[in-house]
Amino acid sequence: MKLGLFAQPAHPPERSPFDCQEWDLQVLRWLDELGYEEAWLGEHHTLPWEPNPAPDILVAQALRETSRIRLGTGGVCLPYHNPAVVANRIAWLDHLAKGRFNFGIAAGSVPSDWALLGLDGEKVRDMTRESLEIILKIWGAEEPFDYQGKYWNCRYDEPEMPLKGAHIKPYQKPYPPIGISGLTARSETLKMAGRQGFIPMSLNISVDFVKTHWDAYAEGAALAGRTPKREDWRVCREVVVAETDEAAYKLATEGNLGRFARDYVLNVASRFGLLQWYKHHPDVPDSDMTVDYMAKHCWIVGSPNTVREKLEEFQEQSGGFGTLLVFGCDYADKASGWHESLRALAEEVAPKVKGGGALEVA
Secondary structure: OEEEEEEEEEOOOOOOHHHHHHHHHHHHHHHHHHOOOEEEEOOOOOEOOEOOOOHHHHHHHHHOOOOOOEEEEEEEEHHHOOHHHHHHHHHHHHHHHOOOEEEEEEOOOOHHHHHHHOOOHHHHHHHHHHHHHHHHHHHHOOOOEEEEOOOOEEEEOOOOOOOOOOOOOOOOOOOOOEEEEEOOOOOHHHHHHHHHOOEEEEOOOOHHHHHHHHHHHHHHHHHOOOOOEHHHOEEEEOEEEOOOHHHHHHHHHHOHHHHHHHHHHHHHHHHOOOHHHHOOOOOOOHHHOOHHHHHHHHOEEEOHHHHHHHHHHHHHHHOOOOEEEEEEEOOHHHHHHHHHHHHHHHHHHHHHOOOOHHHOEO
16 A cells, blocks of 8 residues: 555644744655655635645745655646646646646635635536646647637747747646545536546545546546546545554544634535535544544544554445555654654555555455
């Protein structure tokens, strides 16, 4: 089982932008040293607990402070940007990375972001499809074209020098690996990922929801005549490892992961009727949804042996996946504990986990 990180990124609202970025860079340096395969960094604009509106800037900084790990957006919210600008910025970033880059995309699922940007939330998935079509068309353009879409128009000319059309092509050919994240049951974006052959990423919700993500991805792949491989599937989970189960539970619940769940995740989920995303059984009453519940039923917390057993169970329940993406939370106030958790997962747990997507195809 391979390891990576998915970071929204999650930071306490009182943390300054500078300190947020410094913490994220420190974690990425640790991951690089510990042999993690990849890290995906999210984009949000109106969420105090998820404050980074520019993951490409964080990636660009981290590229100069790491040497091996693949870094990616996780993802660029395509409806929020002109697709031609995204195509050029990402192609440029791919050159800076010399191919050590993954292009994660998303539709954007935050109503307050839609309001800020004047977007119709009912249209963001359709906008995502059109934006991606334009981006890929620009990257592959050999001849002039005039794209007239529902949301954007894009004309690629080849005028005489010194002017030129879309001249920045990605470093990786034909373009960087593209990853698409899914959250809702039978995610339509993951179905699109299956049709296109892109990397599927499931965010940190209950295993019952996660299983529908693979179903959606496989359905999309079948429509395109593709054979999906579970080893390509990334699944995000909150994971905390310590010497004992008790120490891990304390680090998870009393640190910022516990605060993030109590003050933000459960609060938002309750407000918008989404608590079922995290329940291990639909009959669980909403009143039982606490940090203690999340630690016991949603997160993977414990000693190295306990975490290994839980990961093997999760692999079996989900049907198998290739890469575990650790949910990245701001542990700047307990940095040594978080570093030790990342180290133990990489050195004492992951090499011993049996099963997984790498052993099961389709």
